[in-house]
Amino acid sequence: MQFIDLHKQYDRIKEDVQKSMEQVYRHKRFIMGEEVCELESRLQEYTKVKHVITCASGTDALTIPLMAKNLTRKNAVFVPSFTFFASAESITLAGGTPVFVDSEWDTFNMDPVDLEKKILSTQQTTDLEPSGVIAVDLFGLPADHKEICKVADKYNLFVLEDAAQGFGGNIEGKKAASFGNIAATSFFPAKPLGCYGDGGAIFTDDDQLADLIRSIHIHGQGVDKYDNVRIGLNSRLDTMQAVILLAKLKIFDEELERRNEVADLYSQQLEDLLEIPIVPNGYHSSWAQYTVKAENQDQRDTIVKALKSQDIPVMIYYSVPAHKSTAYSKKIKVENDNLRICERLSSTVFSLPMHPYLEKHEITKICDAVKKSIKA
Template identity: 40%
Template sequence: MMDFIDLKKQQKLIRKNIDHRISKVLNHGQYILGPEVKELENNLSLFSKSKYILCCSSGTDALLLGLISLGLKPNDGVIVPSFTFASTAEAVCMLGGVPFFSDVNIDTFNICENSILNSITEAKKQGVTLKGIITVGLFGQPCDIDNIIEIANRNKLWVLDDAAQSFGSSYKNKMSGNLCDISTTSFFPAKPLGCYGDGGAFFTNNEHYYKIAYSAHLHGMGSNKYEYDRIGMNGRIDTIQAAILIEKLKIFKSELINRDKLAEYYKRQFLDLSTNIKLPKVISGATSSWAQFTIQLPLSCDREDFQIKMKEKGIPTAIYYPIPIHCQKPYKKFPISSDKLRNTDLLSKCVISLPMHAYLSFEDIRYISKIAHDIINN
């Protein structure tokens, strides 16, 4: 069985450097907020061109820190896509907010501008006071963020970009992490830039937001130790994880180039085969980090049977996401856009992700695409 995401090949390439970095941490003994944390933050700032970076304990905690910085209060509404991982809505709920679920574009999987407008209208009808919008760069590409910011500005809403999957992508020559008021990402091992545990980061060009987030990730600590300005959390990243990410960031640009070449090769193979699937599309002016290569199967194709047959041929697949968030038990009580999230419902029934990582070979892709084509056609 081939790997869905092959971290072993990457580790083999940089193992000596990672061992050296970890050894350095073990020698100086600053396991929490050691010098590697600030070094990583500086490197991420250079990479993203975002002025203020705060590394933290996970992508979910980065979202929480972002919402705390933006002043989210109980019962405040936040527009979020339902076709995403739970943490996007979960972070809103953890602060007592109200996630207002919107639909996504069928071609890009990202939040739909028209559905945002429908949500704004519906929120007024339901008496929900909206404060912001969380966009999600699902599967690797950013949203059409300028259009969303324009809608947000007209309606006096902030925008927070959840770039857990899209860090490394770009939009109109700006890197993810630097597209709106606040951006966040995850360094979960399977992400395009991942550590060997949990980790995340908060990005902003606003010093006020950064200072609040920095305080909040240290239990709300003020300028003096054991004096607290606010209720916070334990949101620190481990020094060892920061040390690992420093080395991984050095090869990240080359990995992004490889991912893009592999995604294009996947597309060419399926187009040459005339496979009856819908391929992922990247919006004009954007690049994708290709966290996943996600296709849409025809509804006539039994997805579970497709997965079983692919596995029999040694090819792993994954379904992101089989049940939309607004249909999950803890979230059913929250409001949804008046368009009823039809695209979200459809995508949850037909999407499937194929192996994707920077060290996949063209030979692997030829094999995967041929097997997938034969299963679908038969």
């Protein structure tokens, strides 16, 4: 049993991938080939966003827009602590200062109420200037972008949507990666839409910002290739990864539908045993992960141990929230009760296998193992 089954997926796209790879081998444009431009165009059509710029990783997709904002240490960017480290790391890499925000218990995503509290606290107790928000779509579920943007607009902050896990999700038909002022996604292999290496993309309707990003992601180049007008990065998606993504896009919506079927099967069997993930009305999750909550850390550890003993893969995202990481814990002072939901989540959640190729009997096996471990 696979936590994410890339083998079965490849069997579906193998012929398409091999044929397209042969074309790349023939034209030899391994960097910025025509397939990269085609992918950006397809992503524009999918998200209905005006500009899509591919890059070398999801982390770069977050960092580059922040670099375009010319952040300094005094620029505070608000970010959830219960997320992958890159969401906060990108702020530091771009020169800004992350300020951590608590999560909602039900959705795992940034709490808009706590966001406003953190903005006010930052204004009143620090020398930092509130400048932006990174709203993360965790585990496939889009964040509460309506309320987050309302708070951001009130304090004149930019919003960067981290759709690394949320790509494919939507709110009332509006696609993830189209919220806020700018958005970023990751094509890491484990993501709902993943390549066979690192890759990412940046999305915006802002013409001026798009021009800046196109410059930054290729060494800060100007009109002339060798006229570098700013400091940038070497962050381009290679052509072979674009080929993989183009093939996967053809079956993406079908896979998303199946992911939702898998999630429903899990929920039907687990709802009386554990706290299952919710999808608010009007929201559609891409189910990057199927994440449940145990009653406490001891129960979680018992269940995880039992599943692994039966060769059922299980993961814990994220046992160490960003504010408690070695990189940030000594630099950023956090009052004990300021991120209490985040810390409870870190000690109780675990994720079960999630991919479009899970069979019903496999889901039943997983759920039965969970039931037995709880009863024991």
